[in-house]
Amino acid sequence: MIKKIYQYKLRTFINASHAIRWSDGQGAIHPHTWEVVLNIIPPAESTSEVVKFEDIELLVQNYLQKYSGQTLNEMAPFRKINPTLENFADVLFDELTAALNVIQFQLVQLDLGESAKRFYSISLAN
Template sequence: MYELKIVTHFAAAHQLREYEGGCERLHGHNWSIEVFVEGDTLGDDGLLVDFRVVKDATQRVLDVLDHRFLNDLDPFRTENPSSENIARYIFERLAAELDDGRIHVSRVIAWESENACASYSKP
């Protein structure tokens, strides 16, 4: 099994509904996002997938989130924009674009600080 990882970033504000504590108030993070793609075979070019393909697809997803108030965006109007839900949102958007039978998105990690993160993967 081959695995490829890219790391990128976005900044956004959010507030967690029904949370007792500081995170219920409006605040922001500079999220670091790790995207993992895996597959069993390499293409004729010796690559699992070009890093640029994964980076470009990820950037298109993050452009929707970057420098926004996440609670105002459709995916998070009724669902809390937690790191867990952000990781799942990015995972599902990327899987819809990148999964092709040979490669698939295996995991997304959303770091909201240098020491706190959440990941999403499918079994």
């Protein structure tokens, strides 16, 4: 028998800049409207309960607010690690996992786009 998996999908945006560090120096600082797509699973016992999207969105927005209008290179941990699409996604995945855990939701996939055509995805393995 196939088991159903119930997920919520949320999409939000962050306006933040970054500059990639290369072996021969740093590129120019440039802005992005980063698109963040989250797939999250509610606690197992809540599958029949009504979940308010607003509560989840507020938690996510409050967390992501620290990046809004910022240059990633000037923020921890990107002072030490290169603020690439891949590294930014990895940091967001770990930090949003911890934030959502507070309300017992599980982040199972994060898609981060730096443009409409360029996305990087991180998901949990089965």
